[in-house]
Amino acid sequence: MATTTTTVYTVQGMSCGHCAASVTEEVNQIPGVTDVRVEVATGQVTVTSNGPVDDALVREAVDEAGYKVTS
Template identity: 65%
Template sequence: MNQSTYTVTGMTCDHCVASVTEEIGEIDGVQDVVVDLASGAVTVTSTEPLDDERVRAAVEEAGYKLAS
């Protein structure tokens, strides 16, 4: 099992959290997504290491950005 943490910018409410959780959750191998709204930290648990570009694309699909 792998765990990665990303920082997502622009989230301001529970709807934002739900959108990011849903989009990242659709990536193959993702088992769990935990979002901390206050810090923007998104912890993703997956069966295999994730391609950061796939995570970035999912976050952008939800309408937000990964911090550099």
């Protein structure tokens, strides 16, 4: 059975609910991701997955949504 993993990323440029929805939609497409929580005020994106997810995939998904992972 896979272990649940939670990773928090800081994303630059999000300012509204639409921004959050765009990031959520893209990151949710990554295989293994089970939940995405976006906090626009802090720029934090919390990704929960079945096991570790490659950070590069998360960065690409956030980039595809039009934003940038800063940490």
